[in-house]
Amino acid sequence: MKRKSKIEPSIDDLFRSEKAITAPTLPYDRTEQLGRIDTNKALREALLPYCRLKPGEIWVDSLNGHRVGVVDAMNAQSISRLLDADKIDLALNDPPYNIKLANKSTDALSELSEAEYDLFTEKWVSNCVSSLSKDSNFYCWLGANYKRGFHPIPEFIILMRKYDQLVPRNWITVRNQRGFGTQKNWMWIRQELLYYKKGDGYFDVKAEYTDRHIGNSVSRRVGIVLNHRKSSSASTSSAVAIR
Secondary structure: OOOOOOOOOOOOOOOOOOOOOOOOOOOOOOOOOOOOHHHOHHHHHHHHHHOOOOOOOEEEOOOOOOEEEOOOOOOHHHHHHHHOOOOEEEEEEOOOOOOOHHHOOOOOOOOOOHHHHHHHHHHHHHHHHHOEEEEEEEEEEEOOEHHHOOEOHHHHHHHHOOOOOEEEEEEEEEEEEEEEOOOOOOOEEEEEEEEEEEOOOOOOHHHHOOOOOOOOOOOOOOOEEEOOOOOOOOOOOOOOOOO
16 A cells, blocks of 8 residues: 555564574475365464464554455455555455365365355455555456356456456466376366456556566555455455465
8 A cells, every 4th residue: 555554553563573484405395395274173273373363353564554454355344444445556366266175175175156156256346346446457366167167257257347447458377387187187277367457557567577487576556465265364254264
């Protein structure tokens, strides 16, 4: 956010120092060392005390006014409380892909019916779009379940057509380093990113195009990142979950 918030931080020193972190001595290992935390009860309980934000809490950066909260993206009042009368210049949305991995269903990773998922999408999209500034950008990461006719991509595109203030700008396909293994189909190693624009949303070609990996870096006019999860995340729902 560009303006400084007048709200006092609800969590003291979110980034308080812990013990020193040393650089790894072994070559970089691309595998996930911890596996799925949501299916490992003992590990999850051991890590929970280190989660500094609880459901409903909002941390406010007293220097620059940035706000991070564990709130329900489907709840308009929660989003309003998080934004504190501000508007979003750049919305980066990462909703759940509505799949269960390795046939394991938990509160963090589970599969809803298509109707339930579409209703979930309608609610968070409505709240997000209504919170955009007059000149803004809207991005949304999506998966596609080929077993369900590539749901939810077609439904999402049709839903977005009702927002006349948003203009579709691009469909970006990102190739992942790893994919879902399969012996009877092409490996699923891609993610879809849909880009919409409202008004004269800021776009810096030099910032967006690069031959180097820049992780989650974005242009300098970032407003808010909504990282949606059905159970919990940086700004989404009410249940306690570790990501």
